[in-house]
Amino acid sequence: FVPSTLYFMVDGSGKIYGALHLRHELNDDLIQYGGHIGYGIRPSERRKGYSTMMLRMMLDMLREKGYKRILITCDDDNIGSAKTIEKNGGILENKVPNKNGIGRRYWIDL
Numbered sequence: 001f002v003p004s005t006l007y008f009m010v011d012g013s014g015k016i017y018g019a020l021h022l023r024h025e026l027n028d029d030l031i032q033y034g035g036h037i038g039y040g041i042r043p044s045e046r047r048k049g050y051s052t053m054m055l056r057m058m059l060d061m062l063r064e065k066g067y068k069r070i071l072i073t074c075d076d077d078n079i080g081s082a083k084t085i086e087k088n089g090g091i092l093e094n095k096v097p098n099k100n101g102i103g104r105r106y107w108i109d110l
Contacts (some may be wrong), residue, residue, distance in 0.1 A: 001032065001105055002024065002025040002026065002027055003023075003024040003025055004020060004021060004022060004023045004025050005021075005022045005024070006020070006021050006022075007020045007021075007022065007058070008020075009050060009053075009054050009073065015021070015083065016042065017041060017042060017045045017050050017054075018039060018040055018041035018042060018045065018050055018051065018054055018087060019039065019040055020038070020054055020055070020058055021037065021038040021039065022036065022037055022058065022062075023035070023036050023037070023038075024036075026071065030071075031071065031072060031104075032096055032098075032103075033084035033096075033098050033099075033103060034073060035070070035071035035072045035073040035105070035106075036070040036071050037055070037070060037072050039051060039054060039055060041054075045061060046080070047080070051080070051084045052084050052087050052088065055084055055085070055088045056071075056088055058080040058088075059088055059108065059110060060068065060091060062110055063110045067110050068109070068110055069107055069108070069109050069110060070092060070107070070108050070110065071106070071107055072085050072106045072108065073098075073103050073104060073105050074103065074104050074106075075098070075100045075101065075102070075103055075104070076095055076101065076102035076103060076104055077101070079103075082104060082106075083107065085104075085106045085108075086106075088108060089108045089109070090105055090107070090108050091106060091108070091109075092104055092105070092106055093105045093106065
């Protein structure tokens with residue numbers, strides 16, 4: 001376990017659209033398989049741009065807090081997540097074996 005913060009994306013009525021988990025530090029496992037940020041969007045709200053918006057907002061906050069570089073990973077077959085990361089400046093470093101098969105490791109310079 002590492003220090004982390006969980007954020008939710010909600011509208012004015014309290015409807016939850018998604019969640020984002022910020023890991024403030026990385027251990028050996030997170031460097032390979034998890035990264036600084038994990039996120040998810042409720043199934044009924046996917047493919048509407050919420051993950052891109054939520055990640056962009058988090059990156060803006062991390063810039064203000066002085067972070068310089070963050071790692072985000074996703075499964076190789078999760079094309080939606082890969083596109084979200086790439087739209088936010090993610091550069092693919094490599095692909096590594098993970099518990100689901102193959103994972104992509106992206107770095108974003110802030």
